[in-house]
Amino acid sequence: MLLTAGFVAVGLMLVGMVASAASVHLDRKHLFDLADSLAVAGADSMSQATYYGGAAAPDSSGVLTLTDAGVRAAVVEHLAAQPTSSAPGLRGVRVTEAVTPDGRSARVSLVGSSHPPLVRWFTDSFGEGVTVTATATARAG
Numbered sequence: 001m002l003l004t005a006g007f008v009a010v011g012l013m014l015v016g017m018v019a020s021a022a023s024v025h026l027d028r029k030h031l032f033d034l035a036d037s038l039a040v041a042g043a044d045s046m047s048q049a050t051y052y053g054g055a056a057a058p059d060s061s062g063v064l065t066l067t068d069a070g071v072r073a074a075v076v077e078h079l080a081a082q083p084t085s086s087a088p089g090l091r092g093v094r095v096t097e098a099v100t101p102d103g104r105s106a107r108v109s110l111v112g113s114s115h116p117p118l119v120r121w122f123t124d125s126f127g128e129g130v131t132v133t134a135t136a137t138a139r140a141g
Contacts (some may be wrong), residue, residue, distance in 0.1 A: 020116035024130050027089045027114035031071045033136040034082065034093070038075045039138035042098055042106030044065075045074035046140065064098040066140060075108055082134065091113050105139040 002068045032138040046066055097109035113129040 016118045020095050020119045023116040023118075024091055024114045024132065027112075028132045028134065030090060031093065031110055031112055031132055032136065034079075035108050035134040035136035036138070037082075038078050038095070038098070038110070039108040039136040040080035041074045042071035042100075042108055043138035043140040045070040053129075065103050066106060067103075068099045071100050071106045071108075072098040075106075090132075091115060092132070095137075105137055107135065107137045109133065109135040116119065 043066065072095075075095055079093075079095060091140035093110055095108065096111050097107065100106050109132060111133045114132050115129040
């Protein structure tokens with residue numbers, strides 16, 4: 001009887017750890033989706049005045065010129081509009097990088113902390129949970 005109880009306890013712990021690891025993985029996927037969405041918003045951040053350069057209609061010489069400040073502003077605005085219930089296990093999502101490395105693409109890096117449901121008592125007692133990061137790049141044009 002004692003051996004059976006021990007095997008059941010080990011089995012339940014194994015199931016709990018696998019479910020928690022799957023939860024962290026899903027939170028990471030949600031963070032990647034959010035980073036992709038923010039990168040697209042950043043790549044679409046060039047103003048019409050900059051694009052058209054004062055011309056009344058676009059021509060074939062239109063060159064895309066993104067700025068770091070424009071990308072960051074678009075990313076922050078888009079992040080503020082996101083619902084917080086899309087990934088309930090993620091907390092403290094923040095932008096660590098929102099830049100344009102070449103003036104034509106936007107690179108966004110996010111970091112957040114995942115709190116898996118079955119071991120939340122354990123992760124909360126040791127700090128901020130499991131840190132997850134995501135980086136996405138989107139090209140304008």
